[in-house]
Structure formats: C-alpha cells, structure tokens
Amino acid sequence: MEKILIVGGGYAGFYTAWGLEKKLRRGEAEVTLVDPHGYMTYQPFLPEVTAGSIEARHVMVSLRRHLRRSTIIAGHTTSIDHAHRTATVRTNDGAIREIGYDTIVVTAGAVTRTFPVPGIAEEAIGLKHVEEAVAIRDQLLTAFDRAALLPPGPERRRLLTVTVVGGGFTGVEVFGELLSLATSLLRSYPELSFDDLGFHLVDTNERILPEVTDEPGRWVVRHLEKRGAHLHLGTHVTSAAGGRIVLADGQSYGNGMLIWAAGNGSNPVVARNTDLPVDERGLVRVRADLRVGTDDAPVPDAWAAGDNAAVPDLASAVPGARTVPNAQHAVRQGKLLAANLVADLRGKKVRPYIHHSLGTVATLGIGQGIFQYRRLVIKGVLAWLMHRGYHVLAVPTWERKIRVLLVWASAALFGRDIIPLATVQQPRAAFLAGGDPFAGAAAGAPAQETAPRPELSVVRHAG
Incomplete structure (x- = not known):
C-alpha cells in the first residue's frame, strides 16, 4: 500500500x-x-x-x-x-x-513570533494552545481574589492590569473577551472598582485588525477605549521584566499578566x-x-x-x-x-486551491463584535451573533457543535462560571502540603506561584 x-x-x-x-x-x-x-x-x-x-x-x-x-x-x-x-x-x-x-x-x-525583549520568556503567555487559554483565565480570576484582599493602591492595580501584545484578530479578540470578563467580575467583588482595572493593547502598527479596512479598524479602537481600554499603537514593548511594562515611547506601568499574540513565525x-x-x-x-x-x-x-x-x-x-x-x-x-x-x-487530475473570502468577523466580548464583507460592515450584537453562528458551524463534528451550543445556552441563563482552578497545573501540591495547595503563600509567596506561569508557547503543530 x-x-x-x-x-x-x-x-x-x-x-x-x-x-x-x-x-x-x-x-x-x-x-x-x-x-x-x-x-x-x-x-x-x-x-x-x-x-x-x-x-x-x-x-x-x-x-x-x-x-x-x-x-x-x-x-x-x-x-x-x-x-x-x-x-x-x-x-x-x-x-x-x-x-x-x-x-x-x-x-x-x-510558531509564535517572539523577539529578544527582556522579561518576555519569564512573563508572557501565548495563545495557540487550549492549555494557555485556561491558564490565562485562571490567572485573571486568581488575580481578582488576591486584589480583593489588598487596599486600594499600586499593587492592587498591578494585579488587575493585563497587557496584550498584538493587534491582529487573536490579540484583539482575547483583549475584548478578557475586558468583558473583568468588567462583569466587578459585580461579584464589591471591594474592587472599575478604576482598579488596567487593560492595555500594544501593537507596532498605527492601526489594529489589518484584515478589515481603515474605518472599521478605527471604530474598534474607539469602541475599546470607550470601555476603558488603553491602546498603544505605533510602539512596542522594550521590557517586561519584573512585572513592569516599558514601551518604546517612554510609557511604563505595572503589569499583572502579559499575553503575547504578535503573529506567526x-x-x-x-x-x-x-x-x-x-x-x-x-x-x-x-x-x-x-x-x-x-x-x-x-x-x-x-x-x-x-x-x-x-x-x-x-x-x-x-x-x-x-x-x-x-x-x-x-x-x-x-x-x-x-x-x-x-x-x-488514482492517476486523475488534481485541482488548484481557490477560495474567495467569506468576510472577516471578530468578537469583542459578550454582545460585541464586528463583521466586514467588502463594503458591508456590521457592528455590535448582530456581528457578535454572526461570529458565534459562523464558528459553531465551522467547528468539526456535530458532537462538538452541540456541546458548545449547550454551554452558551447555560451561560445565557446562569452567567459564566468564575471559579479559578489555578492549582490544577500542580495537582500534587495539596497532597505534598498536607491538604493546603496554597501553603507557600503563608510564608509570603503569592498563592498563584504554587502553579508556575506557563512558558511562552512557540510551536503550534496545527496546520
């Protein structure tokens, strides 16, 4: 054979x-x-x-x-x-x-495209694997728990500051989704306020979402800024060491989580x-x-x-x-x-690949999205529904389609689950600590250190 x-x-x-x-x-x-x-x-x-x-x-x-x-x-x-x-x-x-x-x-x-920037290898998390996505969610939820125990001030703001590097579809979508999650979490944390949140999107280009035309791209920037986001365009990260972001334009701020979505290599x-x-x-x-x-x-x-x-x-x-x-x-x-x-x-003729784009669609968080097909631009809830509709049809197998739809239906009724499972990355921690997976925190180490931050992912091995 x-x-x-x-x-x-x-x-x-x-x-x-x-x-x-x-x-x-x-x-x-x-x-x-x-x-x-x-x-x-x-x-x-x-x-x-x-x-x-x-x-x-x-x-x-x-x-x-x-x-x-x-x-x-x-x-x-x-x-x-x-x-x-x-x-x-x-x-x-x-x-x-x-x-x-x-x-x-x-x-x-x-592979994830990276650059020799101080602190990236130690601080950044990629977004090409599902394990990274889970780690990002758990780290943000854990940061809310820790921040709620602190008085208002720089350390609380640092814990609740998220930086996403990369203004393509992956970077903008994860930025919008996390901003939506963090904003909704404030209802469950009366100790915290919107002013404690810091969401920063960094890209070397002067615009985001290069797959859409200029005006829809500018609308996304305005939309995210109205939701309290900080967009740093035309600049790049020069250092991420020690939990502090330094940009090429001279700006600097404390940072709790760094997500690297700067494209493919x-x-x-x-x-x-x-x-x-x-x-x-x-x-x-x-x-x-x-x-x-x-x-x-x-x-x-x-x-x-x-x-x-x-x-x-x-x-x-x-x-x-x-x-x-x-x-x-x-x-x-x-x-x-x-x-x-x-x-x-079988000795037959092969065909060339040719595919005309069906348009581009991106989610910006619950109920928010943007879609463009040639000159047709749709924004807001309808674009968000189109995003979900397209991708649930595109995900392989009916079994997966049905599972995703059921999760969406339950979330619509009961909201998103906000329980972090950060220690799952070290399942033996509780056993070794006599039942307390956060025992290290008692000695002054942050609780989340019992589950080390994943290294920046490089090889996708995904087609």
Whole structure:
C-alpha cells in the first residue's frame, strides 16, 4: 500500500486525514499522522475559552476518536529527509524514531513570533494552545481574589492590569473577551472598582485588525477605549521584566499578566530541518494545487498546506499574493488536499486551491463584535451573533457543535462560571502540603506561584 505521512494534526492535517479516510478504498493507502497532541484545537474559540464562555475540552477534537483508520503517533517531527523518504520523530516518551513514507503531507503549522525583549520568556503567555487559554483565565480570576484582599493602591492595580501584545484578530479578540470578563467580575467583588482595572493593547502598527479596512479598524479602537481600554499603537514593548511594562515611547506601568499574540513565525522544522524548498520566510513553497515546488519544478510525492505553506492566492488581484494564515483557508486547503492526494494516487487530475473570502468577523466580548464583507460592515450584537453562528458551524463534528451550543445556552441563563482552578497545573501540591495547595503563600509567596506561569508557547503543530 501507498504510505502517506501527515506531519501535524491541526486544521489542515486533521482535515486531510479525515478526508482521506472518507475517500480512500480499503487497502489503497496507509495513513500515518504525527502530532504531539491527541487532538486538534479549534483556535478561533480560544479567546472565548479565556473568558469562560466555552469549556476548554469543547474546542478540542480527538484525533483517535475521528481518525479510526489512521495510525496516530504522539510526538514531534524534528526533521524531514525527502530525498530518502524518511522523517525523524521524537515521540512524547523521548524516543527517536525514523518513519519511512512514500508521500508526505507537511501541515506542521506555525510558531509564535517572539523577539529578544527582556522579561518576555519569564512573563508572557501565548495563545495557540487550549492549555494557555485556561491558564490565562485562571490567572485573571486568581488575580481578582488576591486584589480583593489588598487596599486600594499600586499593587492592587498591578494585579488587575493585563497587557496584550498584538493587534491582529487573536490579540484583539482575547483583549475584548478578557475586558468583558473583568468588567462583569466587578459585580461579584464589591471591594474592587472599575478604576482598579488596567487593560492595555500594544501593537507596532498605527492601526489594529489589518484584515478589515481603515474605518472599521478605527471604530474598534474607539469602541475599546470607550470601555476603558488603553491602546498603544505605533510602539512596542522594550521590557517586561519584573512585572513592569516599558514601551518604546517612554510609557511604563505595572503589569499583572502579559499575553503575547504578535503573529506567526515559520516552523523551525520546516524552515531549517528539511530538504524541501522553502521561501525567504521559511514557508514551504507550493503550487496552487498544494504540491510542493513550483510549476516548473514540482517535488514528487510532497504536499503542504496551512500556516507552514506559501499557498498562492488565486482569488487575489495582487500578483504573487499568498493566502493569509487563518482557519478559513487551512480547513479548505486540508479538504482539497485530501481530494488531490486521492486523485493523484488514482492517476486523475488534481485541482488548484481557490477560495474567495467569506468576510472577516471578530468578537469583542459578550454582545460585541464586528463583521466586514467588502463594503458591508456590521457592528455590535448582530456581528457578535454572526461570529458565534459562523464558528459553531465551522467547528468539526456535530458532537462538538452541540456541546458548545449547550454551554452558551447555560451561560445565557446562569452567567459564566468564575471559579479559578489555578492549582490544577500542580495537582500534587495539596497532597505534598498536607491538604493546603496554597501553603507557600503563608510564608509570603503569592498563592498563584504554587502553579508556575506557563512558558511562552512557540510551536503550534496545527496546520
């Protein structure tokens, strides 16, 4: 049988494997998928996970449950030697394996783009994995509990100050959702006031949401500022050390939580550890039909899609344009890739990828959103409902759709759950401390230190 190896189980990788299982005849090919996680994360829902509007497990789709005819290997692909049709994998138990294949599909995803800024590695939390979203939510809820015990002053304000770096969709959505959560929490904390909150969004560009046109982008800025947010545009963070943010324009303030959403960088496996052709950004060069290479020099038996691939955007009027790295493209590229693999295997014609945007939509918190399709712009509650409607239809499997809808329905009736579970990151802490997971706090250490802050995430491994 043909051996097909898929590197990465995110959008593109999952949908490729899922499509292959539906289209391949039994005995026609053997599919192996390598990913360090046992699930695909529906990332557009992560901002709502941080705000407690969606349960964490409901944005994850089990690979083993839905890919029953594929072999799932839990591990990181560390290198690809296409000349010899082998990939090196470090499994989650630390073992090194070489996997042979006939055809490879590279959907390893992107990494978080970081910069050598003091304090980032120690202070920042990324937002590419569901574990990070849960940690962000728990840290904010824990900060409210701690701040309620303090008198008004700088330390209370520092605990309740949140900085988000990155004005793209991920940064703006998590910023809006957390601002909405924090504002609603004040009803449960009479000791605290709105003046204790500090929400800062930082971006090097002079505007946010580059996917929308200028006026809707300016409206979002005005909308967030009316809700008490501070937007620092055209500047960047020069230091985050010691719980203090310093900006290039000279501003400085105490900070309790730093969320890094400054965009994507190339996956190091793709950029540096493969003999497949890559462009100047470290992305795999692919043709419009998702085959690796160029029209003049295709690479046999190699395909790629998703955030680690430079896919030509045939729907764009700009010469040489590439598809933007988002879920809308990755899902559709994965579906086409499965169809093209089967067609190529059977000696039939493959199709180019072309997709006209359905518009852009973003949530800005409960009841607030923005949608744009060409010149049509919708704001407020209707845009927020459109955001929820689109994404609940887009999340894979009916089981996940129904679970998300049920959580939304219960939240509409009873509100969001505001119980933090910060110590879950160290489940043995209570056992070792004789039943008190916050024993360290009694000696002067902050209670949340019993659950260390997650390191800034880099590799997404998601397609």
